[in-house]
Structures are given as C-alpha cells and as structure tokens.
Amino acid sequence: MSAGTVAVVVTEEIGLPTWELYELSIPLTVFGKPQPDLSEHWYDMRLCSVDAAEAPGAADSGGPGGVGGGVGISLRTPYGLDGLVGADTVVVTSVPDPCVEEGEPLPPGLADALRRAHEAGSRMVSLCTGAFALAEAGLLDGRRATAHWMHTAQLAARYPEVTVDDSVLYVDDGDVLTSAGLTAGLDLCLHLVRRDLGAHVANQLARRMVVPAHRPGGQAQFVDLSVPATDDEGLGPVLAWARAHLDRPLTVDDLARRAAMSPRTLYRRIQAATGTTPLQWLLNQRLVRAQGLLESTDLPVERIGELSGLGTANNLRHHFLKQVGVSPGDYRRAFFSRRAA
Template identity: 45%
Template sequence: MAGSSRHRVAVLALDQVQPMELGMPFQTFGMHERRYEVILCGRTAGPVETISGWPVVTPHGLDQVVTADTVIVPAYGGFQQDTPPDATDDVADALREAHARGARIATICTGAFALATTGLLDGKRATTHWLFTDELARRHPRIEVDPGVLYVDTGSLITSAGVASGIDLCLHLLRRDCGAATATAVARGIVAAPHRDGGQAQYVTHPAAPPDRSELSATLEWALHRLDAPLTVADLAAHAAVSERTFARTFTAQLGVSPIRWLTAARISRARELLETTDASVDHIGRACGLGTPANFRHHFRQATGTTPTDYRRTFSAR
C-alpha cells in the first residue's frame, strides 16, 4: 500500500450474484477512498442477474479483473449447477492470470466455487458457507475444506464463510493493508465488530444456556476496559454472576472460541492499535494490554501477526 497510487479492488459479479455480498467490498474499502479504488466487473461489461431477480450493470469486464491488485468474488447462485455458467474457462483463466501477476484473490461465501475451478486452492485450506462445505469438498477433493471457520487466509488466497463473514473478510484485508487502527475506524463507521478472529465458529449448533447474550456482552465490554488486569475465566464468570463452568461453556457456544483465546486476541488487537497510534515503549504496551513480560508479549504477538511488535510499528505507525 506504499506510494501514492491507489490499490485497485475488482469485485467480480457472476451470474445470480448475491446483492448483499456484492455491496460489502464497496462499503468497507469505499470508506477509505484515498488508498483504494473499487470497481465492479462481470464477464463482460453490462447487466448481470442477481439472485433476487433484478440486474446490476457492471461497467467493466474480465480485462480489469486481470490487472487488479485484489479480486473479490462474492456469493453467486450459479455455482449450484455441476458446471456453473459463470465458472467457465474465461473466468477461471482471468483469475489464474490475475493471481500469476501478483493479485490476491478473496471470495465471499459461495464465491469459493469459482476460485476452486482454477485449481489455485488445491492442497490448501479453504472455506465457504457451512451449508455448502460438503459440496465444495465433493467437487474439489484436493482442497482441504474447513467448515467451522469464518475465513481462511493462505496469503494470496483468502476464502470466507457466508453473509456477515464477508464483512470480517474485508476488515481483515484492511487490517493487513493499513493496520488495526484503520480497520477499527472503518468498522466503527459501518457499525460492525472491529475484529472477529477467522478461527471463530460459523454457527452455533445448540442454543446456549444462560447467561443470555446481553449479559455476556456486558461482561465482554467490562473485560475490554480491563485488559491490563490479570483477568481469569473465574473473574469473567463472577462478573456474569454464573459458575465458571457455565460461563466457559456458554462463552464457547456463543463465540466459537474459549474465553482465554478471546482475551488474548483482544489484547493483541489493542496492542496493535497502541503500536500504531502512540509512542509508548513496546514493554509498556505489553504490560498495558495484560500480555506480561516483554518475552511473553513478543511470543503472543508474533504468533498472532507473524511479526514482532517493533517491526509491526515500523510498518504501520507512519500510516
């Protein structure tokens, strides 16, 4: 994202495109127009039928997909046929060519089926809406399909689950490009959760026992204002006024992650913001976010981001 030129995001609308997923990249990246140019593409310029029955008009064709920096393929209904009409050779060829030129390709929901036809996902983890993960695995047995996560990032290929996880995907890409502070500001603007870990569960199989979601949300908010404290599951359960065992079971059922994993992710997210927006020392930030010793902070930070706190600050603080 360095330099003055804007990063071009091509959103590829295939036959029977889902309107909600189609709009997500424009809503998220479009709020940061200084860095991104978002364009709408189809197989050719012209009308594309949506799954709702009305068309959208794409100003660009596949030639603009090939030259984009990021290509996003939203959900589309045509994947349900064994030979989807829009996952034909021209689309697969364009996605392969874009990827070979260095573009990253991301999919929302059933958009993964179009990417799967390229062969680029073979041997890699991927996901899609949980209703269709079995079908994706059946058609493309070389892909390691993970049905239980919100999104999978393999570097240049990113796949996400259904509907709202498309917002998580876009915010994740913003975070990769521009840092946590920018992604959080955009999330606040669209009234979305600033950060949902890609490893969270797609859905809850069984209704959770009390406390209800409002009580759990109050405890999460309470914890976010005390990340510098040595919080435990017992502390969280006490605030929710339930037993530790009930709280842990309810928490995992509703959020798809354990309380400790959620706390660690929240602390890392806060640390990223402080590294970007303050001049506080790395050691001070580690303590302020409840990550303990400098060694412990570096360990958890590298595990979550793939880099050190110092290198992260060097990359993002000037932005």
C-alpha cells in the first residue's frame, strides 16, 4: 500500500552547471526508494518533464520523455505535466535561472499545470527557486513562503501578495510548503515524511542518510551580513576604519567626525550606499566579526563578544538569536574549522 504519489517536476534540460542535479536527487532519494523495514507504506514516484512528448533532448535520449544535456547526462521521464494532476504531492525544484534573474516566462504550461494539480487536491511543494513557479501560478498569494536567501528579495518584489520569510529553512503552510536553497530541501522532504509517516520513520531515514533529523535555526545563519559593494569612494576609508575598530564603542558621531561630515549627511550617504542605517551596518559588521571568530578560533564567547564590540556574552547571544537565528554555540558547532583555528 502506498503512502501517496509524489510527482517531481523537471523544469529544464539537464546540462551542468545550469541545472541543479543535487536538488532533483533530494526528493528522489527521500521518496523514491522504498524502506520496507521502516514502513509498509511508502511513496510512488512520478518524474514529470515540462513536455514529455517533446522534451528537450528527446531525440538523443532514446525516445519520448527524454531530457538531455550537453555533458553526457540523459534522463527519461515517462510523464509530462499532465502527470501532476492526481498526485498526492507535487514537488517543484529550481526553475531555470533566467526565470529568476531576468523575469523570463516559466516553461510553457507549467503554471497552469500547477494550478490544476492544486485544484485537484495535490499538496504543493517547492525547493529553492521552485517557489517562483508556485508564486507565478498564484498558489502563494496571501501565504507565507521562502526560497534561497539570495533570491528572496526578488521573490518579494515580483510577487507582493506573498509574505516572504528569508530567515527559515522551510515554511509549512498546510497544503503548500516551500523550502530555502539546496540542502534546506532535504529538511523539508524529511518534514513531509514526518507528517505522513511519523517522527520515528523520519528520524530513522535521516539517520540512514547521515543527516540530522532536524536542524536548529534557519537560513539566516547562512546569509552574508557583510556590507554590499558601494561606488561611494568617500565612504570607503571611514567604513574600512570602522571595521578595523569594531572592538570600540563606535557611534554615528564617531563615524561622522572621521568622515568629516555631519551626522545627517553620513546617515544619508551610508543608507544610500549600503541600503541600511549606520547603526544597523555597524551591528552587521560586529556580527560578521563574531561569526569569523566562532568559525576560526576556540575563544570563549565572552571574549568574542568583546572583540566584536557586542559586549557581554548575553548581548552577543541576544543579537545572534535575533539576527542569525541560532545561538553562538550552535553556530560554532555548525561552522567551526579546526584547520583555520
């Protein structure tokens, strides 16, 4: 007896490095291999290409349903988009890069097929930039959702009806679920197994895959907090000076004096150059310094708080939990490098 049918959408031809084979492997590994000793009920898999009858590379892949690329990789998909309708769960992996970066249209028929599958009762799941496909189909309107942190700003700007959360590994909104980038897709797929078959099965499956059954925190711990590139040459020296003196109790007035500007002018210039306020920029730099020290040294948290200018260990923990989403200790366990230390 099946735990349900999972239809995975292949949205473009496979040709590294333009296609993320890794993300496709996640649902195939989690749902595609029966685990009879864990559960007598497992999933039936459908691999569906955008157009199985005329898929890109079909001619050189041996027949209908082939999806091929220029690096010797060929994939046969016996189902087209019609195979999504009637599936219990539909998983959309990353859409083609131009659809995200340039706003080019999705592959023909994809958004309509996703809408029809949802209307027929399918649970909809996106991994990474697959959220753009769900959003284009209107399935994220009025919902909370996420995607890879590098693309959440684009998702929010292009689809203002979606409440985008870039701090989490995945969002479970009942019948529509979205994950952050790459390995966060594994977190979400294991969560689905937990929902469907129970915590014991999900935990044992995670153990077999040699991954944690549940990771603490969210994708905020992976976000680059450093200052964006700026063409404002006048600010460069003062920002570099501030980064070199983060262990001091710096203020906006200190930076303004260093830059020979009024505090108001400095505020305006920093906001225009970095997209944030001077105080938030300073906080981000202090967190970047703390992250680097946690990754590369075994200094106690109290000392890292002092060197980064965040003060006490309690203050460091407060800002880490708020901005990064995990405690300094959890961050160090995830990213510490003994070689760097």
